[in-house]
Amino acid sequence: MKKVLIISSSLRGGSNSEVLAHEAEKGAMDAGHEVEFLSLKGKNIKFCIGCLVCQKTYKCVQDDDMANIIGKVQNADALIFAMPIYYYELSGHLKTFLDRCNPLFPQQNKFNDVYLITSSYDDAPTASDRAVNGLKGWIECFEQSRFAGVLVGGGVNEPKDAANRKDLRQKAYELGKNI
Ligand SMILES: Cc1cc2nc3c(=O)[nH]c(=O)nc-3n(C[C@H](O)[C@H](O)[C@H](O)COP(=O)(O)O)c2cc1C
Numbered sequence: 798m799k800k801v802l803i804i805s806s807s808l809r810g811g812s813n814s815e816v817l818a819h820e821a822e823k824g825a826m827d828a829g830h831e832v833e834f835l836s837l838k839g840k841n842i843k844f845c846i847g848c849l850v851c852q853k854t855y856k857c858v859q860d861d862d863m864a865n866i867i868g869k870v871q872n873a874d875a876l877i878f879a880m881p882i883y884y885y886e887l888s889g890h891l892k893t894f895l896d897r898c899n900p901l902f903p904q905q906n907k908f909n910d911v912y913l914i915t916s917s918y919d920d921a922p923t924a925s926d927r928a929v930n931g932l933k934g935w936i937e938c939f940e941q942s943r944f945a946g947v948l949v950g951g952g953v954n955e956p957k958d959a960a961n962r963k964d965l966r967q968k969a970y971e972l973g974k975n976i
Contacts, residue, residue, distance in 0.1 A: 802873035811956025813916035818879035824973025882917035910945035920951030
């Protein structure tokens with residue numbers, strides 16, 4: 798059994814990436830893992846200000862919702878990030894979240910397998926390539942972790958489009974089931 802943390806980063810109602818993230822949640826639960834699903838909607842997560850104080854104190858100088866989340870990232874065995882593709886890159890929300898994980902950089906962390914679920918209007922298999930690359934940059938900075946896979950949720954644009962995409966929902970379920 799693994800501890801799986803799912804971070805859904807879209808802020809929109811009826812989020813497609815969140816629909817797919819919930820399918821991955823079901824798969825991971827059916828596989829017997831302990832799963833926590835966390836949405837960034839309504840969370841106060843400020844930009845990293847780059848002071849680097851956290852590299853000595855392991856704690857951010859800013860007091861916001863990240864304080865209650867960062868320990869969950871550190872102690873998960875597997876992470877699944879879900880996000881909309883914005884301008885063929887990581888969305889700003891997820892990038893901000895990843896930057897704010899900087900207190901973990903000098904520490905021992907558990908998470909090793911890191912997955913990405915994306916949603917985009919474009920249904921080309923390459924639509925998520927730059928976002929994957931961006932996430933890989935973060936992963937490279939944590940030596941115990943590795944990029945474990947991506948689900949490219951292409952061809953979904955309007956809210957809840959993904960609910961009608963059995964193919965994508967099945968793939969997301971399998972991503973979770975195969976952790
Ligand atoms: C600011 C912004 C930029 C976007 N850029 C792209 C893009 O580069 N390529 C694409 O295919 N879709 C793009 N989209 C569409 C979203 O990726 C798409 O609607 C997705 O399903 C949203 O996922 P969500 O419902 O989980 O937020 C963009 C949407 C917004 C709001």
